[in-house]
Amino acid sequence: QKEVEQDPGPLSVPEGAIVSLNCTYSNSAFQYFMWYRQYSRKGPELLMYTYSSGNKEDGRFTAQVDKSSKYISLFIRDSQPSDSATYLCAMITNDYKLSFGAGTTVTVRA
């Protein structure tokens, strides 16, 4: 069983819809939780990170962490066609072991 589980989708939504993505994890050593975005044939890039349980907002993006349930989420409001990409959750331990989920491919239809 993988330490980080993420539904690979794919997910297709109309422009303006809310996109909801989530991951679960099993390793309690994970301390920081991130979301990376990957465009086709490119390397992933950091989108957001959180440390504590709760919500963190950055523009149209909201990241949630529930450490007690080992569950993290990413919400994209007012989605745009430019948001079409693969979104990977990621987690890191204090000794810098960086692990990723399977990635969810999102398509926003104009």
Next chain:
Amino acid sequence: NAGVTQTPKFRVLKTGQSMTLLCAQDMNHEYMYWYRQDPGMGLRLIHYSVGEGTTAKGEVPDGYNVSRLKKQNFLLGLESAAPSQTSVYFCASSRRTVGRVNTEAFFGQGTRLTVV
């Protein structure tokens, strides 16, 4: 400012051949990682390094070896390639920060390896 550079970008190997993938970063980062990415599997950690001369196993280390002789380079070796190692390989690096774990890793452009 090159960032993270992977060499080569593409390669086709025959079963049983060996090869080395090179990752070079010019950002003076302490931490470096090798991942493989397969459809539906996401990025799986092969090996990583927290500093020059140190390496650690990740999630899928079997069939691979690594070396970090210089801080800026992280080499991934395949001693006897198998078709199951056909994948896209990504290298990443991140810097040490004081007071908290650094969450931002910078990735190379990937190496597409096919083993026939």
